[in-house]
Amino acid sequence: MKKDMSLNKRRVVLEKFFHGVFLLAALIAVLSVALIIIFIFGKGLAPFFSGNEYGTYSFIDFITGLKWTPQSGEYGVGYMIVNSIFATFGAILVGVPIALFTAVFIAEIAPKWLAGIVRPAIELLAAIPSVLYGVFGFAVITPLVKQFSPYPTGDSLLAVIIVLTIMILPTIVAVVETAIRAVPKSYKEGSLALGASKIQTIFKVTLPAARSGILTGIILGVGRAIGETMAVILVAGNPESGIATTIFSRVRLLTTNIALEQGYAAKLHEQMLFSTAVVLFIFIMIINLVLAQIQKRGGDR
Amino acid sequence: MSRKVKDQLCNMLIWLSAAFSVGILVLVVGFIFSKGWSKISLDFLFNDYESKTQYVTLESDQAYQAPASLSESALFSENLGVALELKEDHYEIVWMDKESPLKEATNNADEKVKISKGDCVQQIKVSGKSLKLDKKTDQEEIVKALNENNTLVMKVMSVGGGIFPMIVSTLLLVLVALLFSAPIGILAAIYLVEYAKPGKLVNVIRFATEILAGIPSVVYGLFGMLMFVNTLNLGMSILAGGLTLTILLLPTMMRTTEEALKVVPMSYREASYGLGANKIQTLSKVVLPSAIPGILVGVILSIGRIIGESAALLFTIGTFAKLPVNPESGNFSLLETGTSLTVRAYIEVKESGNVEMAAAIGIIILIVVFTLNLFSRLIAKKFSKANN
Known part of the structure; x- marks a missing residue:
């Protein structure tokens, strides 16, 4: 016992x-x-904050500054914030319709065997490391852009947008496809029974019903685009100043700023790179909060 | 516009988009392969990155037989058991006897030097004379010099241009990152699925993993540099890179393990409890074994992620194309700097615009990543079949 x-x-x-x-x-x-x-x-x-050992810098100058020249002590990330938003917005604008249509194709239109080829292909697209997209962009996309550009180089906002578009495709397609598949069959059947065509059913019934999934996909795409570094660093040009005025302008983004200078930065310069990361971090937090909100509302319905 | 025309237009757009998405894949993969293919060879995989010239002292102790397969134009040394052949304007080692003194060669500093097929012999010093080897040198004189004395000094250049150091560093990195992230991720997932009761603590853990999953890898790199390289004083090293990746991999590891645990039917657990097993026994003997394929998929996906990662590694393992070997002891060390395949591909383009080299490295990366992808797919398929 x-x-x-x-x-x-x-x-x-x-x-x-x-x-x-x-x-x-x-x-x-x-x-x-x-x-x-x-x-x-x-x-x-x-x-x-005052009392920093390497000297203080005004937060307003930092966040609104249009020039990043560490050698002369100017650390403005304002233009990078705007460029990052431009690049992300551009990629979403081009990438979302393509991704949406591709997801519709896989889930609704394609015969089973073809969907069985396209879906894995898209997944492989997600498996390719971002550096290789950068190499591809550097060797193929920038020379192509250069032919149309009024500027001497092909490094440009346009090249960045193209590379980012390719990179967010698989993320959005995967999420949207799942959302479309989750739409109850009865919705489609009801629509078809009322005499709507297959395409009308997709665009008027299925996609609106998959709204919250589509929105989730887009937000995830935004997150991926704004945080991407190595693919865009090779095609952006990374100038010391300047908001993009045309799609052919060279741009520096928040992420590329960190990766470019982290290797040799010291003292205040190094701290300012961490400040850049803080800005990036806040962007990501906002995206996370929006995402949580969407999922909460999607869950309520 | 009539409904039919509209429908057809939309249909066309849908097909075009799908074709575009697949076309991009073909284009990117096709570009990488066509650009880098000519560089791919065994030498590319196993050569050092830098070429290196050294003087080695050789001592012969026996006579060697020439192999039957030796070509007519090759020069053979009975004394050293080695055959040289003129390639363009330099002499290359084309054959070596298994016991040749070249295998035991040492340099001026008395360190062992690895000489292999394909290395160039540029000069021979024997009995106080020196003979330079190029296409103008008389071939008989070379053979004579090679066999003249039992001791001679040779100037040998090992050919570089290979990615062997990066392959080794990448493998070590995978090992280190998995060693830490797999146990932590799996144990954490077990907690969330098997132990945790819904409440504040679980919410905090879930929120934290979501944030981790969203942080861009360049920020991980910055954090890793500050935390592991500087604060913990690991220096830029395989270990610092591996630890940085450990955190980066946690969310994926946790999520895939959670999914794998959740699909284990509740009835398995109930049956185990019913037989009198306790929680730990049930976990280790019933739940985990049936979740292993799912966990394996997570591990495989993580390997792919490690191999593809670059921004988080750039300033945590470094960018030098060297083996992570301690220069003093000559042993592999996790505290040595090295660089992964992916980081090197970036450096090649960024610093010298060498797209061929980057694409050739890219081929290796793609083959590995795609194979891993296939594996995980097969396992997942088998797994879902077994569970039905």
Whole structure:
């Protein structure tokens, strides 16, 4: 009897121990986020407060500045913010219709065997590392853009938009396809029974019913586009100043600014790169919040 | 516009879009392969990146037999068991005996030097004389010099242009990143699925993983540099890169494991409890074994992600095309800097516009990534069949 008791006790202790181990592992995710926020924000916000060891910098100048010249002590990311928004918006504008139609094709139009080819192809598109898109953009897209451009180089907002469009396609297609498939069959049947054609049913019934899924796909696309670095760094041109005035203008984005100068930056310059990351981080947080909101509302219905 | 025309127009747009999406894939993959294919060879895979010239001292202790397959134009040394052949304007080692003294060669600093087929012999120093080897040199004189004395010094250039250091670094990186992220991710997922009760704590954990999944990799790179390279003082190293990737991989690892655990039918657990097993026994003997294929898919996808990652690695493992070997001890070390295939592809284009090299590296990356993709698909297929 006594032996049984001790065995039981050992079991309880063991259970508790493993429970603790599992919980600890789960808390590492929380710890990581906390560390990232503390490190990035700590270093990135330091220059805006007095008493910073490398000198302070005005937050307004930082956020609205149109010139990034570390050698003369000017750190403005305003033009990068605008360029990042332009590039993301452009990619969404071009990419979303293509992705939407492709998803419709896979889910509704294509015969089964063809869908079985197109879907894996799109998934492979997502598996290609972003650097290779950069290499492709550098060797194929920029020379192409150069032929139409009034400027001497092909590095441009247009090249960035093209590369980003390709990169967000698979993300959006996958999400939208799932959303379309989740639309109840009865909706389509009802529409078809009322005499609507297949295409009319898709555009008037299925897609509106899949609205929240489509929106999720778009937001995820925005997140991917705004955070992309290595694919665009090779085709953007990365000038020291200037909001893009035409699609042929060279642009510097928030992400490329960090990757370009991180290697040799020191002191205030390095801190300002962390400040750039803070701006990027805030963008991502906004996107996450919007996403959570959409999913919440989608869930309510 | 009549309904029919409208429908046809929309239909056309849909087909065009799908064709465009697939066309892009064909175009990108086709470009990478056509641009880099001519560089692909065994030498490309196994050569060092930099070419290196060294003087090696050789000592012969026996006579060697020439192989039957040796070509007419090759020069053979009985003394050293090696055959040289004139290629364009330099002499290349085309054959080596298994016991040839070249295998045991040492340089001036008495370090072992690896000499292999394809390396160039540029000069021979024997009995106080020096002979330069190029197309003007008399071939008989070369053979004579090679066999003249039992000790001689050779100037050997190992040919570079290969990606071997990057392959090794990438493999080590995969190992390190998985070693940390797989256990943490899997254990965390077990907590969320099997233990956690809905509430604040779970919400916080879920919110944290969502944020992690959204952070751009360049920000991970910045964080990794500050945290692992500088604060923990690991320097730019395989370990620092691997730890940075560990955090980056956590959300994927957790999500795929969670999915795999969730599809294990509740009845399995109930049956196990019913037989008197406790929670840990049920987990380790029933739930995890049936979730393994799903977890494996997550691991495979993570490997693909590690191989494709670059922005997070640029300033955490470094960009030097060298083996992660400690220069003093000569041993592999995780605290040494190196560079992954993907980072190197970027550097090649960024620093010298060498698209061929980047594309050739790209071919290797694509083959690996696509194979992993295929594997995960096969496993997932088998898994879903087994569960039905």
